[in-house]
Amino acid sequence: MNRSASPELSLLIASCLDSGSYQTQKVESKQLFNLLHFHQVRPVLLSYIHRNQIDVDFKPQLTEYCKQITFSNMLSAQELVKAAGMLTAKGINVYAYKGCVWADWLYGNIGQREFGDIDLLISKDNxxxxxDVLTADAGYLVDDYRRHLLDAPEIKERFFKTDYHIPMSKATDDSSVLEAHWEVAYPRLLFTFPSEEWAEYTEKYFFLGNELNVFQQEYQFLLLLVHHGGKEQWRKLKYIADLAAYMSRYGHSTNWAKLSLLAHEKGIYSLYKWSLGLLKGLGFDWQKEWPQITPVDATSLIKYWEAMPRESANSSWRYFKHGLAIHDGLRHKSNLLWRHLKYFSEFKLLWHKAIWYRTEKARSA
Known part of the structure; x- marks a missing residue:
């Protein structure tokens, strides 16, 4: 147990790490419930307290929540398979990414991971x-804002150069959101996983009786680090749980030399080392076959996890500062700075966005 964490957070951290050394403490149910909601680790905690015979006051409610999560995840998984199949039938290469595929890949249990969206990676060329296929054949709609950008020829290309995905929802159910990605993150964040190299790292994954395109585990592990540690900055324990699950399940079969080389090539070796160091610093049981890593002091993150702050509306400055910290060397850091400057020099796009938001605000007033 980390001494800087409350009893409630200590229990959640232990469950995410699947720690066998957790010492049972009295926890305050309301605080534990609030932390669970923020960190999105309800199935992880339920499995852990079952295995270790730990009792919490709201265990019946937690069990019911997790049943609902499993049901929702299964619907998303079926929708993912359906959408990917429609695209593949049209000759469009598509990759399953995050969400329910990671629930199965990391935990072997589709109900073990909380997620919100269905995620697909699609080449910008297609x-x-x-x-069009997802709209016509699967019943998805592009939200008004993105549709506005896509329908403006002089803005569309700028949008594709500066953004990375389009959320789509069903006309009959706007709670079902499919995120179609052509990049893994904003280009200005400098996480370079271009579609030209996807075929090199492709492998098939058997999911709900169907074959899906996914990526080899080393490549996919870096995608996990980029999303959880690069973009989301490990701000929720669900990301720590995923990292721990990967190490427990695949740490012994990972080609760490290949992974290290890829991380160096993409300028995120610092992110790779820091992320594993964070896991080790939290007290994860480190195996001798895994990379030699220096533990990272997790105190500042623990304080953040306890505080559960609201996300700021504008995250550009936070992204930039964090990007400088996790990218390697002067070349990659300079490139990161250049990408941000290029983004903020897109005056026409930014002005177009501002006008649209101002018009929408006036319309809804």
């Missing part, structure tokens, strides 16, 4: 065609 992206417009893919959106």
């Amino acid at each position: 992206f417009s065609e893919a959106v």
Whole structure:
């Protein structure tokens, strides 16, 4: 147990790490419930307290929540398979990414991971065609804002150069959101996983009786680090649980030399080392076959996890500062700075966005 964490957070950290050394403490149910909601680790905690015979006051409610999560996840998984199948049938290469595929890949249990969206990676070359297929054949709609950008020819190309995905929802159910990605993150964040190299790292994954395109585990592990540690900055324990699950399940079969080389090539070796160091610093049981890593002091993150702060509306400055910290060397850091400057020099796009938001605000007033 980390001494800087409350009893409630200590229990959640232990469950995410699947720690066998957790010492049972009295926890305050309301605080534990609030932390669970923020960190999105309800199935992880339920499994852990079952295995270790730990009791919490709201265990019946937690069990019911997890049943609902499993049901929702299964619907999302079926929708993912359906959407990917439609695109593949049209000759469009599509990759399953995050969400329910990671629940199965990391935990072997589709109900063990909380997620919100269905995520697909699609090459920019086929992206417009893919959106048309998802709209016409699968019943998805592009939100008004993105549709506005896509329908403006002088803005569309700028949008594709500066953004990375389009959320789509069903006309009959706006709670079912499919995120179609052509990049893994904003280009200005400098996480370079271009579609030109996807075929090199492709492998098939058997999921709900169907074959899906996914990535080899080393490549996919870096995608996990980029999303959880690069973009989301490990701000929720669900990301720590995923990292621990990967190490427990695949740490012994990972080609760490290959992974290290890829991380160096992409300028995120610092992110790779820091992320594993964070896991080790939290007290994860480190195996001798795994990379030699220096533990990272997790105190500042623990304080953040306890505080559960609201996300700021504008995250550009936070992204930039964090990007400088996790990218390697002067070349990659300079490139990161250049990408941000290029983004903020897109005056026409930014002005176009501002006008749209101002018009929408006046319309809804």
